[in-house]
Amino acid sequence: TSTIELFVNRLDSVESVLPYEYTAFDFCSEKTMKRPSENLGQVLFGERIEPSPYKFEFKKPVVCQKVCTRTYDTNNPSDKAKLDFLKKGMLLNYQHHWIVDNMPVTWCYDVEDGQKFCNPGFPIGCYVTEAGRPKDACVVNSNFNEKDAFYIFNHVDITIYYHIVEHEQLGARLVAAKIEPKSYDNPNNDSPCTGGPKFLKNKHTGVFNIPYTYSINFVEDKNIRWASRWDYILESMPHTNIQWFSIMNSLVIVLFLSGMVAMIMLRTLHKDIARYNQMDSVEDAQEEFGWKLVHGDVFRPPRKGMLLSVFLGSGTQIFIMTFVTLFFACLGFLSPANRGALMTCAVVLWVLLGTPAGYVAARLYKSFGGEKWKTNVLLTAFLCPGVVFADFFVMNLILWGEGSSAAMPFGTLVAILALWFCISVPLTFIGAYFGFKKGIEHPVRTNQIPRQIPEQSFYTKPFPGIVMGGILPFGCIFIQLFFILNSIWSHQMYYMFGFLFLVFIILVITCSEATILLCYFHLCAEDYHWQWRSFLTSGFTAVYFLVYAIHYFFSKLQITGLASTILYFGYTMIMALIFFLFTGTIGFFACFWFVTKIYSVVKVD
Template identity: 90%
Template sequence: MLLNYQHHWIIDNMPVTWCYDVEEKQKFCNPGFPIGCYITEDGHPKDACVINSEFHERDTYYIFNHVDITIYYHVVEDEAKGSRLVAAKLEPRSYKHTHPDKADCSGPPMEIRNNKDDVEIRYTYSVTFEEEKEIRWASRWDYILESMPHTHIQWFSIMNSLVIVLFLSGMVAMIMLRTLHKDIARYNQMDSAEDAQEEFGWKLVHGDIFRPPRKGMLLSVFLGSGTQILIMTFVTLFFACLGFLSPANRGALMTCAVVLWVLLGTPAGYVASRFYKSFGGEKWKTNVLLTAFLCPGIVFADFFLMNLILWGEGSSAAIPFGTLVAILALWFCISVPLTFIGAYFGFKKNAIEHPVRTNQIPRQIPEQSFYTKPLPGIIMGGILPFGCIFIQLFFILNSIWSHQMYYMFGFLFLVFIILVITCSEATILLCYFHLCAEDYHWQWRSFLTSGFTAVYFLVYAVHYFYSKLQITGTASTFLYFGYTMIMVHIFFLFTGTIGFFACFWFVTKIYSVVKVD
């Protein structure tokens, strides 16, 4: 009760809700109800204890050992004797039954003091059926979704965030287009050798811009896995916007994401092999094996460790062993072969053609100023993308850890598109600054610049843990950060891939339209 543990019941695939009045005469329907509440030593009621004035004893726990369940049904006119459940609500109550052997749901509240060791608690319930003529089957979830707390504030905040990010993105795009237009016009007007000697900025590094990066094998593997996650996220959110993955279909969102990830092994293998070949790599077997097993293996190992903790705690949320075997079968029997097929077609094609030739001798990079050094640029690059998602991130974390439902997939899809645009433009802007400073190591930097958004994600998750949650157990803490690391890892690959593709397009474009002697 101190940790606000709750019951979660389901009838006909619908949560049994506890509806109560909140501020401004609004009603909030919670898809769960607490097991009890606590009155502090100074007489302050915590959580649900405020609903009953009889809960007043200090340093006392009150148990909700009785529930009045009301089931609302709608008679189907086309069927002679048929009806459908359209709502299920309850009222938690506390009774210290006058006759425990024959519970009569009467007596004072069931209280437990700290000085008692053994207490016998008798749980009871009552069920009432009421016909509801106005609520239809298709709209039976509306009363839950419409009562979510701060719905209007959420809409305003999301729209405000989208407007700000769109404005900033437009400013960045305008600055880039104006600056590049002047640079390209000036460089293309340099016809004499004397003018060519006065070249400066990003044109000087044209002979090194496509030089293979260090650790090109690892970068290509990350790009392959990131492409797989990027396509999976887009298709999943698109289906969710169409209504196929509504809260009524429990587990449909995760099932769709896993199935799509398994079927998208071919793009992962193709992208990884194509870029690895363009980096001059020759160990194609190692490349395809790492693409198929490295990033998915990290996620599965973390997930399996979290599941072991749930097994050890005896939690019903633990994934059965058979389900884990089925996931492994999907991975090894479908995803891995598809990855090999994609890698085969990727290595079979010619290497990516670059618009300029690479010099044999690397150009020396001059001394960099503070803001063009790698670490400051990477840290600054993740601020703007994180700014466009942190509001959505708050509500997503609430839906995962605070018993709230998330259903605004339309806004989430818009934020996804804005995140892609923002990551691309922020990374391109910083890449342009580095090229103007004659630093041509853009491959890893572009990946890490937008991928650093995941670090801000992790920092925000730590802040959310300490400010919003009341988790004290070691196992629960380990579970929270274990699952958070899975999300951070996936988000790092996702955003990093966006940044790299944006910079690759940008670099290829600007060096293909400029006359290079």
């Protein structure tokens, strides 16, 4: 077909967490056409793709085509409310997101050092303050000089780049779509795209008209391959070069630290094991010290073993989900071109991974000597997912109250609950059934009477050890974290999943080694309470993540308004909880493997 359809997505802003549907701003809209279907990930992210009245015929340029005219009378309360909402959108720098052939329509402009930056969105308009200072996009035009006025971008020049496909029946492929927003007053309706820029005085009263127009041009470009048509957007993203350098720098530091930790562990343990295995006489045995002394207590069930096993079950579920999702993202299945694919993949995987969660929680709970298996499996299925869902539901109520497009429809909420109750919960019960059938056999017997723990030095006390344990893992991820937070809150595209997967592996290694090292120090100090401590040591990385997210909010973001602030911290709490379970589980299983290994290698009488 030679007709090119332009779709419109939600509008968002870096100054507000609340996205809005295209129709919320009373732009020219297409009522008759059916909306394209959206996947689960798009609905969860609040994407609302709709057809638009902007339709073009391939290779048929159009100059100043009128789309519609919106008329507002400030004496009419309904019109005044629409106009006020439009002014609020311009004040907060809300951005259009248009789509042609599944590509974002980009606004490319020059920045410092002769670089070109291509933004996958363009503003509704901009504001010039009472002092005459232009804000946001108003700085691009020196004619925007009316004080206390809103300038409306009511005209767009669209350029579509294509190349002809030879030896195929496809004809031509679109490889880029660029836009330049403009403002025209159109004093004479017979000749649109004339006059100075269109502005609305802040205290305007009476009737106000906004005519919307567009021009379209087609340019053949044989240099851009269809497979790499997104590259020009990704290459112009800010900080890309910094990201490459920072990740490599982080990788070198973390590998060096990991090597040091591994070397200390191997050398120290090798000496200890060799010394203990050479002890044959009773006199030697009486001179035992360090971790060998607590062999009769090291597998003693921890306090609150039920809660720990439930956390570990949920953490296992999150760990496998993250690993598989990032692996698929590395292969290119979940790129920005596949809208919502990342979130859809993560949710579906989480639902299907109920079995490992139930199995791990049940098996560990049985090894802790627990007998309330029904309570255990119910908590595994409902506690952590329930906390996340409750937080998410409250955030959804706020979005719904604000009329945001990110508010999830009731039907989608019911669908998510159905996935949880009808698939995830039964799978958790199946996993728990197999987990309870088989416990864990420990390499050493547990004494009936607990050994008294001697007075601990400062660094082997629980709290300092836990606080120290989270520093190294956080140090290896905080640079990557900055770019992830940018992609979520500053609406920048995140596409470097290969590096993210690498950082994920580094995080797993660092959490494991830091926790093992501290666990060894505690066992040498004759403190055998390692289970909760190992979980909290690496889990404390989530506390550093939370502190960094708070710092990011106050130092990097321009978010204003109570609702946006509550939403930011509400969603951050969900991320922190998931990260806490994920890192805590890594630390626990690393220590579990380590403790089991050393007490099975050493001859214990």
